[in-house]
Amino acid sequence: MKIEKRNMILADIAIVLVAFIWGSGFAGNKILLNDGMHPIQLIAARFVIATILLSIIFFKKLKANLHSFLPGLLIGAVLFVSYMLQTIGLKYTTASNNAFLTSIYVIIVPAVAYFITKRKPDIFNLIAAFLVLIGIAFLTVDFSNFSIGQSVTFKGDMMTLLCAVFYALQVTLIAHYAQKHDPVVLAIVQIAVVAVLSTICALIFEGTHMTVTSSGIAILLYLALIATAVCLVLQNVAQKYTTPTHAGLLMSLESVFGTLLGVLIMNDKINGQMGFGFFIIFIALVIAETKLSFLKKNLPPQNQKEA
16 A cells, blocks of 8 residues: 555656646747747657657567557557647637647546546546636636637637547546556657657648757757657656546646746746636645645544544
């Protein structure tokens, strides 16, 4: 039991680290796109570099776990679709709509997880998921311009919502298959699938010319090696020891870290609305991690039994 608890704590730490690194990727992606790199080319470059590195490092493990390729292919296809829907959806809607609607996956995961794994999420994680969604809304949405479903943004909004569904499916499938398959192999196959499919799409829709500045090469390598290779391996391994709902909740911190790092790196401004969003997310995480057990400890013995 102690080993299981330790593994869950380490898994939580790993997922929070993944969320932090992904959050840092927002600034890196924005810099590369501002420098003239096309979005699908950026996805392709990240995943191709990550695939080459991981295939070299874990070649023997890949050969020994060929049975893990099929579920890896499935999860990789789902991950690719989510990336494409988000990227293309952003073209037809606002950045705030795109960021917020993508984060809806945090409340979709419990439903998808129950459908696939038949595991019910506890009430604390459900409450925390809804609170996180509200907090992310305060972080990412400009309410004076925010609207869902208007004719101008409807197409992009619907594509982004579909992205959230596919991302929730990816999180759940990882949790399901990581129990029976090598999570490192699952991660590598996923990355390879996205690399191949995004490269094909980039060649078709964006051509062969790629613009990367000398300063952008370092950012691209960081995104490929750390934000893609390391993070997806960590996500797959960590999800072996936690539930999909809990993992989705912690990974949604990507938006929080992205906002904070945007303030530090890109000189974005923080306001009272965003501060309130941070506070709500903090309360959500306290609920998810503690199950409010500290309140029960402070109750008299008789009331503890009733609680």
